[in-house]
Amino acid sequence: GQNIDQPTEMTATEGAIVQINCTYQTSGFNGLFWYQQHAGEAPTFLSYNVLDGLEEKGRFSSFLSRSKGYSYLLLKELQMKDSASYLCAVLDSNYQLIWGAGTKLIIKP
Amino acid sequence: EAQVTQNPRYLITVTGKKLTVTCSQNMNHEYMSWYRQDPGLGLRQIYYSMNVEVTDKGDVPEGYKVSRKEKRNFPLILESPSPNQTSLYFCASSDLERSSYNEQFFGPGTRLTVL
Numbered sequence: 001g002q003n004i005d006q007p008t009e010m011t012a013t014e015g016a017i018v019q020i021n022c023t024y025q026t027s028g029f030n031g032l033f034w035y036q037q038h039a040g041e042a043p044t045f046l047s048y049n050v051l052d053g054l055e056e057k058g059r060f061s062s063f064l065s066r067s068k069g070y071s072y073l074l075l076k077e078l079q080m081k082d083s084a085s086y087l088c089a090v091l092d093s094n095y096q097l098i099w100g101a102g103t104k105l106i107i108k109p
Numbered sequence: 110e111a112q113v114t115q116n117p118r119y120l121i122t123v124t125g126k127k128l129t130v131t132c133s134q135n136m137n138h139e140y141m142s143w144y145r146q147d148p149g150l151g152l153r154q155i156y157y158s159m160n161v162e163v164t165d166k167g168d169v170p171e172g173y174k175v176s177r178k179e180k181r182n183f184p185l186i187l188e189s190p191s192p193n194q195t196s197l198y199f200c201a202s203s204d205l206e207r208s209s210y211n212e213q214f215f216g217p218g219t220r221l222t223v224l
Contacts, residue, residue: 042215
């Protein structure tokens with residue numbers, strides 16, 4: 001079966017750095033997405049990785065290791081508005097998105 | 110403005126009363142999809158469509174129907190809603206091509222309660 005694992009919840013302090021991990025086992029791999037979702041709102045696209053390595057975009061970076069079936073999202077200089085759920089999703093061999101359950105990130109002052 | 114719209118945003122209904130949730134996108138995307146989101150379960154795909162008149166079942170299609178008569182519209186139909194279909198529903202679209210990636214754009218969501 002296909003499976004994506006993320007921690008259910010994480011807590012971090014404003015101004016700090018947090019790393020949200022995602023491990024996956026899927027039928028094929030055509031890329032990995034990270035989305036941000038504020039409570040009651042639609043998910044919004046953050047990043048896409050298809051090759052191994054780190055992709056940096058402002059305060060957010062995403063890393064991928066295909067051999068390990070592993071990715072992480074790194075958030076720097078945390079702000080209160082970063083409190084949200086972060087969803088990891090993998091595009092499988094049929095180009096269907098397989099979603100993780102999401103990680104709820106709580107930012108404390 | 111490029112967007113995906115859904116209507117209604119909120120709906121409370123009773124068991125067995127047929128309902129339709131509309132979804133429309135103005136980005137000329139070929140791929141459209143419906144998801145439901147429940148606490149602790151993440152996004153689960155109900156149906157998707159790769160193009161006009163082409164629809165396929167996702168992970169949880171039971172109790173739902175869809176149609177894709179036009180490229181921009183992808184309505185979700187619940188013929189006989191039941192309480193276990195109480196959920197938050199999202200429509201999404203993308204210009205998905207097999208040779209490249211494209212992000213999915215989500216509608217604002219429809220919160221459905223079936224009594």
